Amino acid sequence: MGKNMRDQVKEHYGEIAGKLQKGSASCCCGAGASCCTSIVNPEAFYSEDLSDLPVEAVNASLGCANPLVFAGLKEGETVLDLGSGGGIDVLAASRYVGQKGKVYGLDMTDEMLELANNNKERMGAANVEFLKGFIEEIPLPDNSVDVVMSNCVINLSVDKERVFREIFRILKPGGRLAIADILALKEVPEKVRKITEMWVSCIAGAMHINTCTKILCEIGYQKIEVEPKHYYTKEVLEHMAGNEAGISDLEWELIDKAFAGSHIKATVPVT
Numbered sequence: 001m002g003k004n005m006r007d008q009v010k011e012h013y014g015e016i017a018g019k020l021q022k023g024s025a026s027c028c029c030g031a032g033a034s035c036c037t038s039i040v041n042p043e044a045f046y047s048e049d050l051s052d053l054p055v056e057a058v059n060a061s062l063g064c065a066n067p068l069v070f071a072g073l074k075e076g077e078t079v080l081d082l083g084s085g086g087g088i089d090v091l092a093a094s095r096y097v098g099q100k101g102k103v104y105g106l107d108m109t110d111e112m113l114e115l116a117n118n119n120k121e122r123m124g125a126a127n128v129e130f131l132k133g134f135i136e137e138i139p140l141p142d143n144s145v146d147v148v149m150s151n152c153v154i155n156l157s158v159d160k161e162r163v164f165r166e167i168f169r170i171l172k173p174g175g176r177l178a179i180a181d182i183l184a185l186k187e188v189p190e191k192v193r194k195i196t197e198m199w200v201s202c203i204a205g206a207m208h209i210n211t212c213t214k215i216l217c218e219i220g221y222q223k224i225e226v227e228p229k230h231y232y233t234k235e236v237l238e239h240m241a242g243n244e245a246g247i248s249d250l251e252w253e254l255i256d257k258a259f260a261g262s263h264i265k266a267t268v269p270v271t
């Protein structure tokens with residue numbers, strides 16, 4: 001794939017954040033909808049009222065589902081959002097945990113962090129902090145967080161097991177993860193996995209659903225629940241891949257609805 005994939009992902013999201021800052025993009029790479037999903041309008045995910053969030057944060061939504069729906073956040077909890085982008089989920093979560101709680105957003109892309117901090121300021125969210133760093137090396141201590149959320153980010157990592165190990169490390173005993181991410185439900189042609197445009201658009205790097213469950217099990221997570229929610233049709237995928245993808249009609253048939261925005265839930269043992 002040539003250049004280091006993490007650098008390509010960073011460059012991609014840096015450009016999107018730059019456009020969002022200038023107000024020249026309402027989203028990024030898909031067919032006129034969110035980067036990670038063009039199948040469902042992001043507004044459909046967010047059943048709760050977002051009217052008190054800055055419009056710039058809502059417009060920057062690049063997720064593939066809504067982790068807040070199943071995160072069960074409570075007042076006073078400490079929460080971390082991996083790959084926080086423009087900050088929509090962090091700012092929405094800040095209302096659930098209140099002033100006694102704290103929400104961290106972690107992202108590697110400077111332009112996204114700038115956008116997120118501007119949105120934090122617009123909302124006046126004192127219980128929010130955006131951190132710069134990688135989801136594979138989370139800059140927080142062991143056993144320090146009640147809930148780890150993420151929305152359409154882990155698929156972008158080239159070392160997903162390491163990300164889930166890092167989450168396990170920083171969660172407190174009994175802590176939980178609530179991840180919205182794209183998973184593969186079928187075997188996918190290797191050619192598709194090598195298309196950079198489909199990787200940075202959150203598709204090509206998506207783990208198989210069984211691999212996800214196996215990794216979580218092996219690390220020691222409990223109460224694992226993985227549920228596909230929003231399926232990608234071949235038309236949407238074709239739009240993402242662009243004309244140069246060189247994928248045959250048969251291969252398009254194979255990947256029709258092979259990927260889905262999914263809910264991933266698990267807890268770490270109490271002791």
Ligand SMILES: C[S@@+](CC[C@H](N)C(=O)[O-])C[C@H]1O[C@@H](n2cnc3c(N)ncnc32)[C@H](O)[C@@H]1O
Pocket residue numbers: 006009010013014035036060061062063064082083084085086087088089106107108109112133134135136150151152153156157202
């Ligand atoms: C598809 S966007 C999702 C943003 C946000 N979660 C949302 O729902 O709007 C992916 C975000 O993850 C960040 N990201 C991707 N890979 C990362 C990594 N390895 N470490 C830290 N951040 C990463 C990108 O910079 C980008 O802001």
